Amino acid sequence: MSQGVLTISEQLEGNFRKVTYEALSEGRRITDHLDCDLVAMVLGSEIEDVAKELGHYGADRIIVADNPQLYNYTTDAYTNVIADFITKETPNVVILGASTQGKDLSARLAARLNAPLAMDSLAVRFDEDNLIATRPMHGGKVMADVVLEGKPKMLAIRPNAMPIIKVEGTGSVEKMDVDIGTTSLKFIEKHLDTSKVELTEADIVISGGRGMGCPDFSLIEELAQLVEGAVGASRSAVDEGWRSSSDQVGQTGKVVSPNLYVACGISGAIQHLAGMSSSKIIVAINQDADAPIFSRADYGIEGDLFEILPLIIEEVRKLNK
Amino acid sequence: MESIVLLKQVPATESLVRIAADGISLNKDDVKWIINPYDEFAVEEALRIKEAHGGSVTIVSLGPEKAVEAIRTALAMGADKGVLINDSAAERYDSLNIARILAAAIKEVPFDLIIAGQRAVDNDNFQVGAATAEFLSIPHISMVIKQEIIDSKIRCHKTVEGGTVEIEAPIPVLFTTQRGLNEPRYASLPGIMKAKKKPIDIKTIADLGLDADQIGKPLTRIIALKPPPERKAGIMIEGESAQTKAAELVRILHEEEKVI
Ligand SMILES: Cc1cc2nc3c(=O)[nH]c(=O)nc-3n(C[C@H](O)[C@H](O)[C@H](O)COP(=O)(O)OP(=O)(O)OC[C@H]3O[C@@H](n4cnc5c(N)ncnc54)[C@H](O)[C@@H]3O)c2cc1C
Ligand SMILES: Nc1ncnc2c1ncn2[C@@H]1O[C@H](COP(=O)(O)O)[C@@H](O)[C@H]1O
Numbered sequence: 001m002s003q004g005v006l007t008i009s010e011q012l013e014g015n016f017r018k019v020t021y022e023a024l025s026e027g028r029r030i031t032d033h034l035d036c037d038l039v040a041m042v043l044g045s046e047i048e049d050v051a052k053e054l055g056h057y058g059a060d061r062i063i064v065a066d067n068p069q070l071y072n073y074t075t076d077a078y079t080n081v082i083a084d085f086i087t088k089e090t091p092n093v094v095i096l097g098a099s100t101q102g103k104d105l106s107a108r109l110a111a112r113l114n115a116p117l118a119m120d121s122l123a124v125r126f127d128e129d130n131l132i133a134t135r136p137m138h139g140g141k142v143m144a145d146v147v148l149e150g151k152p153k154m155l156a157i158r159p160n161a162m163p164i165i166k167v168e169g170t171g172s173v174e175k176m177d178v179d180i181g182t183t184s185l186k187f188i189e190k191h192l193d194t195s196k197v198e199l200t201e202a203d204i205v206i207s208g209g210r211g212m213g214c215p216d217f218s219l220i221e222e223l224a225q226l227v228e229g230a231v232g233a234s235r236s237a238v239d240e241g242w243r244s245s246s247d248q249v250g251q252t253g254k255v256v257s258p259n260l261y262v263a264c265g266i267s268g269a270i271q272h273l274a275g276m277s278s279s280k281i282i283v284a285i286n287q288d289a290d291a292p293i294f295s296r297a298d299y300g301i302e303g304d305l306f307e308i309l310p311l312i313i314e315e316v317r318k319l320n321k
Numbered sequence: 322m323e324s325i326v327l328l329k330q331v332p333a334t335e336s337l338v339r340i341a342a343d344g345i346s347l348n349k350d351d352v353k354w355i356i357n358p359y360d361e362f363a364v365e366e367a368l369r370i371k372e373a374h375g376g377s378v379t380i381v382s383l384g385p386e387k388a389v390e391a392i393r394t395a396l397a398m399g400a401d402k403g404v405l406i407n408d409s410a411a412e413r414y415d416s417l418n419i420a421r422i423l424a425a426a427i428k429e430v431p432f433d434l435i436i437a438g439q440r441a442v443d444n445d446n447f448q449v450g451a452a453t454a455e456f457l458s459i460p461h462i463s464m465v466i467k468q469e470i471i472d473s474k475i476r477c478h479k480t481v482e483g484g485t486v487e488i489e490a491p492i493p494v495l496f497t498t499q500r501g502l503n504e505p506r507y508a509s510l511p512g513i514m515k516a517k518k519k520p521i522d523i524k525t526i527a528d529l530g531l532d533a534d535q536i537g538k539p540l541t542r543i544i545a546l547k548p549p550p551e552r553k554a555g556i557m558i559e560g561e562s563a564q565t566k567a568a569e570l571v572r573i574l575h576e577e578e579k580v581i
Contacts, residue, residue, distance in 0.1 A: 107451035116540035192484035311567035
């Protein structure tokens, strides 16, 4: 497959993360352009059955690295197995999702393989033979076109930025021989709350800021739950101790690009905008008509969020009926 | 415990970004410079580790002459010494070039721990920490919010989507910081006075015994910088009452934008 595209899938207990499909769809677009094969690699334990599914997203070949030691992600085991495969198969392009795992893995792999890596890519294009990735820098205040020189060209794509395209098709599933190699990291345990929608993957994010005035975010949570969205927060709300730092959106928090972002009681500081301005639709609710957030919002309501939010919740409930 | 902190000086996060005339770099004339916020967590954590386990904290930075200010601030917080690799070409390096240089500088210093930021908030690469660890053949753990050192091992809680994961590694190891790890201290006045006497070693690439081949060619190169896509002018939703505004918003989001 020395001209082909390889995607590295990410699964948690047999469920693929959404960005896996996004990576495959982008991979398919590139292989159609280059006229080559799309290979999907899946690492885990007893995952052969779920791996088949990737054929519906354009994978020609699905390579399964099945080993109990790959059940939970650790940087060194995954890097060893993937680096060996890449060294053997020499793909032209490698695509991963820029999830926390994908960022960690792609950075280590790029160093191991001496490969160029565009982190958090939003778009990819070819200019003759050059592969050019567009990626945000300075928290999205500027977009950089980066040309990748060397092999393989690695792209870690930002979750939620690229469309998922289903295709007719079934890839062939192959089990590979796995050699974990030397490792020193030990997985101890994970503490996951899978009941919540993950902020960076959510289609809708409802965020609260200092305007919430207290730790009671129940209005935000209620609306988020109604629309199956996630709850975000400004740094001020985190600094006040109202929300955990994992909810923080912004230049020093998470970067989100949902279809809908609703900012409630958030003034719109430049560091906050850095984390959400690539959202498709932005709505702001603020009692200060001059709040900077309104200049970035597609729709704004000037008013007291404690009055407006319950009315919005009521209207959304009517829709759901 | 001998700790090394990888520290980068970056433009303050409130800075407005202006694209320079060449179209591939930024105009940084009146920018205020700060320690990369994630590296500030790294300095703080190294100081706490020193307070708990003894040892020393060394700051290592690759950058222009003025990066000395950032190192000085870290020394004022309580770090013991600094190394600046002063290289005017640093701007053109990619993450792998930078990591090779940092790894070469670190090889000269005995260490147990290296602490880096998860990302530098200027280029947002998320790469230099992991790559430096790879070039030093040590493991790394990224996005750590809590660590515990027991004998010659470290156990780290790292953030992942929807929660945390606990990973254990033998020392020496590199880890990168995540918000929530600590609240960095401010430099005290006595700290600032003391920092003036602390050593900062300024080196060149040649002093590290590196040549251009060992650093490697940049494999990623910026060919254009652009402002982010403009957003169309927003609409303020007007109405007689809060009730009519809320209803209108939900109607638009449902019927026109089709996002709910
Ligand atoms: C190094 C650094 C990094 C940073 N990183 C981030 C980051 O990642 N993310 C981030 O968010 N910030 C970040 N900040 C902080 C940022 O500068 C702002 O201080 C912060 O975003 C402000 O949060 P806020 O909008 O919630 O609060 P404020 O600016 O205090 O705004 C509160 C808003 O609520 C409105 N309001 C009050 N009551 C009501 C009500 N009842 N109904 C409706 N509206 C109401 C007010 O009109 C006001 O506009 C960073 C700062 C620094 C220095
Ligand atoms: N020029 C540099 N000098 C010292 N440390 C650096 C430098 N560049 C990056 N780092 C370290 O690597 C981390 C990640 O940077 P980056 O990969 O550029 O996002 C930073 O938070 C620093 O700890």
